[in-house]
Every structure is written in structure tokens, then in C-alpha cells.
Amino acid sequence: MPSAERFETVIGLEIHVQLQTETKLFCGCANAFGGAPNSRTCPVCLGMPGALPVLNHQAVEFAVRAALALGCEINLRSRFARKNYFYPDLPKGYQISQYDQPLAGRGTFTFDCEGRRTEARLLRLHLEEDAGKLIHDGMPRSETSSYVDLNRCGVPLIEIVSEPDLRSVPEANAFLSALRNTLLYVGVTDANMDEGSLRCDANISLRRHGEKHLNPKTELKNLNSFRFLRQALRFEVERQSALLEAGEPLTQSTRLFDERTGKTVSMRAKEDAHDYRYFPEPDLVPVVLDEAMVAAAADDIPELPLARLARFTADLGVSYEDAAVLVEERARADYFEALIEAGPSVGEANNWVRIEIGRWLNEHGREFAAFSVPPGALAGLLEAVRNGRVPVGVAGRVMDRMAETGGAAADIIAEEGLQQISTSDELAPVVDEVIDAHPEEVEAFRGGREQVFGFLMGQVMRATGGKANPDTARELLRARLEQ
Numbered sequence: 330m331p332s333a334e335r336f337e338t339v340i341g342l343e344i345h346v347q348l349q350t351e352t353k354l355f356c357g358c359a360n361a362f363g364g365a366p367n368s369r370t371c372p373v374c375l376g377m378p379g380a381l382p383v384l385n386h387q388a389v390e391f392a393v394r395a396a397l398a399l400g401c402e403i404n405l406r407s408r409f410a411r412k413n414y415f416y417p418d419l420p421k422g423y424q425i426s427q428y429d430q431p432l433a434g435r436g437t438f439t440f441d442c443e444g445r446r447t448e449a450r451l452l453r454l455h456l457e458e459d460a461g462k463l464i465h466d467g468m469p470r471s472e473t474s475s476y477v478d479l480n481r482c483g484v485p486l487i488e489i490v491s492e493p494d495l496r497s498v499p500e501a502n503a504f505l506s507a508l509r510n511t512l513l514y515v516g517v518t519d520a521n522m523d524e525g526s527l528r529c530d531a532n533i534s535l536r537r538h539g540e541k542h543l544n545p546k547t548e549l550k551n552l553n554s555f556r557f558l559r560q561a562l563r564f565e566v567e568r569q570s571a572l573l574e575a576g577e578p579l580t581q582s583t584r585l586f587d588e589r590t591g592k593t594v595s596m597r598a599k600e601d602a603h604d605y606r607y608f609p610e611p612d613l614v615p616v617v618l619d620e621a622m623v624a625a626a627a628d629d630i631p632e633l634p635l636a637r638l639a640r641f642t643a644d645l646g647v648s649y650e651d652a653a654v655l656v657e658e659r660a661r662a663d664y665f666e667a668l669i670e671a672g673p674s675v676g677e678a679n680n681w682v683r684i685e686i687g688r689w690l691n692e693h694g695r696e697f698a699a700f701s702v703p704p705g706a707l708a709g710l711l712e713a714v715r716n717g718r719v720p721v722g723v724a725g726r727v728m729d730r731m732a733e734t735g736g737a738a739a740d741i742i743a744e745e746g747l748q749q750i751s752t753s754d755e756l757a758p759v760v761d762e763v764i765d766a767h768p769e770e771v772e773a774f775r776g777g778r779e780q781v782f783g784f785l786m787g788q789v790m791r792a793t794g795g796k797a798n799p800d801t802a803r804e805l806l807r808a809r810l811e812q
Contacts, residue, residue: 336535336570339543340495340562342505343530346487346518347459348391354458354485355382355425362524366464366478374458374483376421381612388456388485389616391517392432393626395487396454398515398633399508401436405618407455409610417477418461426488428607431455432616438491439635440507442500444649449504450492456616459484462525481525487517493532493543498562502555505529510634514659522553529558534579535569545581549593552586561586564593637662645675654683661697664704671708681711685725689732702731710738718742722795756789756797760806763788774810782807 350360356373372380396403410428436451461479468476489508495501509520509527520527534546547565552558564586569579584593632640634656641652641662656662661682668678686700693699710727713719719727719742730741763785764771774781789802 335537336566336573337538337540338495338497338562338566339493339534339536339546340497340501341491341493341532341546342489342495342501343491343532344489344505344508345459345528345530346395346489346512346520347526348388348395348485348487349516349518349526350385350387350391350485352385352387353483354385354388354456355483358483360484362521362526364480366476367480369480370482375479382425384613384616385485389432389618390622390626391485392454392456392487393618393623394515394630395489395512395517396433396436397623397627398511398630399436399438399451399454399489401433401451401454403433403618403623404431405620405623406430406615407432408615409456409613410607411610412457413606414604416460417475418463418479418482420461420479420482424458424460425610425613426457427455430615432487438504438508438511440504441635441638441653442503447500447503449494449500452490452492454487454489457486457488458482459486493534493546498559498566501531501562502559505558506555507634510657514631514633522555525553528553531558531562533562533565533569535566535573537573545579547579547581547593548583550583550585550596557586557588560588560591561593564591568593631659634659634662645669647675647679651679651683654687655679658697660700664697664700667704668708671705673708673711677711681707685728688725689729700732701735702728706731706738713738713742717798720795720797721799722790756793756802756805759792759797760789760802760809763792763806764809771810782810785810 348360352358353360353374356371358369358371358374361369373382393403407427408430409425411423412426412428413423415422431453432455434451434453436454437448438451439446439448441447459481461477461482464476464478465471468474491504495504512518512527513520518526522528529552531549531552532546533549534544536542536544547569549561549565552561565584572579583596585596586593637656638649638652641647641655642649647655654661655665664686665678665682668682669675673681686697690697690700707728710719710724710731714721714724719738727738727741730736730745731738734741767785767788770781770785774785786799786803786806789806790797790799793802
């Protein structure tokens with residue numbers, strides 16, 4: 330047995346999620362990605378003397394929606410605290426966060442891992458402001474100097490802390506993916522990991538199977554992609570298992586993941602809460618929520634991915650694998666249901682949404698919300714395919730043109746001459762040309778090699794640009810071959 334398999338993996342995640350509000354958490358600066366460095370700042374988010382924070386109510390509303398969607402209990406009274414530490418991207422010398430009285434906590438988040446329903450407890454969900462960003466690459470003298478961009482200072486975050494309930498790297502990956510999709514469903518974040526809208530710290534320790542105590546944990550900081558999360562955790566499993574096998578003690582520490590080497594490297598000893606010298610934020614009053622506001626937020630939560638997956642499989646008969654793809658994005662699931670309502674069968678809608686629209690999205694590098702063909706217009710195209718007015722082989726091309734131009738299927742078909750060729754008179758010359766061009770294959774078919782028919786049929790479809798009516802072409806080709 331490999332040494333790593335002799336130990337149980339214990340993982341907890343801390344996820345930082347930027348809320349998609351119009352302005353920052355405590356000031357009126359725009360909450361947007363990019364911009365010239367240090368251009369979206371003001372005395373409040375820069376911590377200038379005398380500047381006072383004012384809480385963004387939209388951020389509180391978004392945090393409540395997120396907490397409810399994740400199964401957390403809302404605390405009607407919470408308060409902010411100062412988390413003190415010194416770093417170049419933190420101009421105040423402290424971060425306004427929540428500590429002993431968070432906005433929400435005591436939740437259980439249910440997710441699917443490899444087809445298995447799994448649960449992980451959530452310890453807390455709290456509001457805090459983001460820090461700035463250090464830039465190390467692509468600047469003059471970057472090999473010896475760091476640059477600070479404070480545009481991100483004060484951006485509203487929720488931090489979601491799980492209990493150490495995850496027992497494998499796949500579970501941690503599935504947990505984070507499901508949590509991200511849930512937050513996207515309720516519209517509180519764009520969760521763009523490339524832009525830092527969702528970042529993850531992972532706490533991991535190992536213990537021998539059957540043990541109940543927790544060994545000292547290692548915190549892996551700022552994992553900004555699912556791939557890096559998986560790689561960093563796998564490396565830590567191997568590193569810590571090797572230490573335990575050698576009889577060496579595990580120590581609490583913070584490590585960074587080096588994406589170039591695929592290894593984690595020591596950063597510092599792991600801090601405890603007392604290291605941050607938390608104390609109540611004197612410039613902000615406690616956050617007191619109204620029960621009616623929380624109830625209204627709960628009523629506004631849409632059907633979430635896991636519930637939707639269950640309904641698609643139970644009520645619509647979609648396979649688990651297909652349903653899991655359909656519910657990955659709310660826009661995709663919404664489109665699928667709207668397409669069914671417009672006429673196509675469940676199976677037809679499923680195939681087109683997953684395969685044809687999926688192909689278009691991959692080719693254009695876009696998310697589903699960018700697909701602009703209305704469900705009713707696509708339903709019209711599929712009806713034309715079923716009625717024989719549009720060849721199956723060119724329907725995908727027509728859909729692409731609809732997405733590019735916004736035109737109607739009928740107009741595109743007419744303009745590009747994509748109508749189906751259905752009459753024997755039109756197809757006979759094409760069939761004869763294919764037979765004349767492939768005498769060896771024709772002879773093989775007539776000698777009993779039935780599988781050659783598929784090749785010849787493909788040549789007919791190719792010669793007509795996919796516009797031949799398959800049934801008519803098949804009957805005509807077979808009749809000619811059997812003469």
C-alpha cells in the first residue's frame with residue numbers, strides 16, 4: 330500500500346468571494362476589475378486620517394443571499410472588527426472584517442462528488458474588505474522590486490470557512506465547484522478565478538485511519554484555480570505522509586503553491602487569531618438585520634443546482650451525467666427548460682444544448698450567457714429539421730449563422746441555399762457520380778461487403794454539402810447498387 334493511502338486526509342477550505350456590488354464595501358469607489366493602477370481609490374479605502382467608513386447595504390443583502398443559498402443560519406446581529414497586520418497592500422495597517430460575531434454560520438452544504446451525495450459543515454460566513462494587490466512581474470526592475478495596486482482595497486468580500494469535513498482531493502474539488510456554482514445561481518458574484526473574484530485557502534492535515542484527533546494543519550494560501558487546488562493538495566498529501574512515515578511531527582504552518590514546480594513551499598508559521606489582535610471596529614455600528622428582510626431574501630432564492638439536477642433526472646428522465654452538465658450554469662439550465670417549452674422534446678433539447686451549443690461556446694471561448702439565439706428561434710430551426718425543410722447535416726451551420734447575425738433560420742437557409750435536396754430527380758445525378766467515382770467500393774458492396782454502403786452514403790452527403798435527404802438518398806443509392 331502506498332504510504333499516502335495509510336493515512337486519512339482531513340481538509341477544510343476558506344473561500345474568499347468578491348461580491349458583485351456597484352461600489353466598494355465602505356466607500357463610493359467603483360467595484361470593478363482592472364483600471365489604471367491606484368485610480369479607483371479614495372481617502373476611505375486608502376485609510377487616510379479622518380476618513381470614516383459607511384457600510385454598503387447591497388453588500389449585506391448579497392451576503393445574506395449567499396448565506397441562505399449555502400444553508401447557513403443568519404445572525405440578526407453581527408459586528409465588524411479590526412484584523413491587524415502589516416503588509417504593503419494594506420494601507421490602513423488593518424483589515425475591517427468580522428470575527429466573534431459573523432453575519433452567518435452553522436450551515437451544512439450538500440454537494441455531489443463523483444455521483445455521491447456529500448455534506449460538509451460550514452463554520453461561518455462573514456463580510457470583510459479586500460486588500461490591494463502586489464505586482465511582481467512585468468514591471469521595471471521587477472526582479473528586485475514589488476509594486477502595489479490599491480484598486481482592490483475595500484472591495485466587498487464574503488469569507489466562507491468550512492469545517493474539516495472533506496476527506497479527499499476530489500471531495501475538496503467537488504465542494505469548491507458546487508459552492509461556486511451555487512453563488513453564481515444567486516447572482517452575488519461573477520466568481521471569476523482568473524480575475525481573483527474567487528480565491529481559496531486550503532487547510533490540510535493527515536492522521537492514521539481510525540484516529541479522532543486532528544494533527545497540526547498546513548494552510549495553503551491563494552489557490553486561484555481548481556487545477557492548482559488539486560495539485561497543491563496532492564503534493565501536501567505526499568509530503569505529510571512521508572513525514573508521518575518517518576516519525577517526524579507535523580507542524581502548523583502556512584505554505585504557498587509554486588505552479589512552476591507543482592510543489593508547496595514554506596511561507597511562515599501559521600498565525601492564530603491572537604496574532605491579529607482583533608478588536609471591535611470603533612467607526613461602525615453593529616449590523617442589525619430585520620427578520621422580514623431575511624425572509625424576503627429566502628423567498629427570492631432560485632432553485633439551486635442540486636435540486637435542479639434531481640428534478641431533471643426524476644421528472645424529465647435526463648441521465649445524471651447529462652443533467653450535471655445542464656445545471657453547471659444557470660443560464661444553460663434556464664435555456665434548456667425554455668427550449669422544451671418552445672416545442673422540442675427533452676432528448677432533442679438536451680442534445681442541442683449540450684452538444685451543438687456547447688460546440689459553439691467552445692469554439693468562441695464563451696460562457697453560456699453569451700449565446701444569443703432565443704429558445705423560440707432555435708425551436709423553429711429544429712422543427713424545420715424534423716419536417717425535412719432543413720438538412721440535419723447543415724442545421725448546426727444555420728444555428729452558428731443565427732448566433733453571428735441574429736437572423737432568422739428561414740432567411741439564412743434561403744440566402745445560403747441550404748434547403749434540403751429531397752427529390753430523386755435532384756439526387757440521382759449525385760448518386761451516379763459517386764458510384765462512377767468509386768468502382769472498387771461498388772464492386773466490394775456487390776460482393777457482399779455491406780459495410781461499404783456507409784462509406785458510399787457518406788460520399789453522397791459530402792457531395793451535396795450535407796443537404797441530401799438521408800432517407801431519399803439511402804433508398805436511391807441502394808437501388809442503384811443493386812441494379
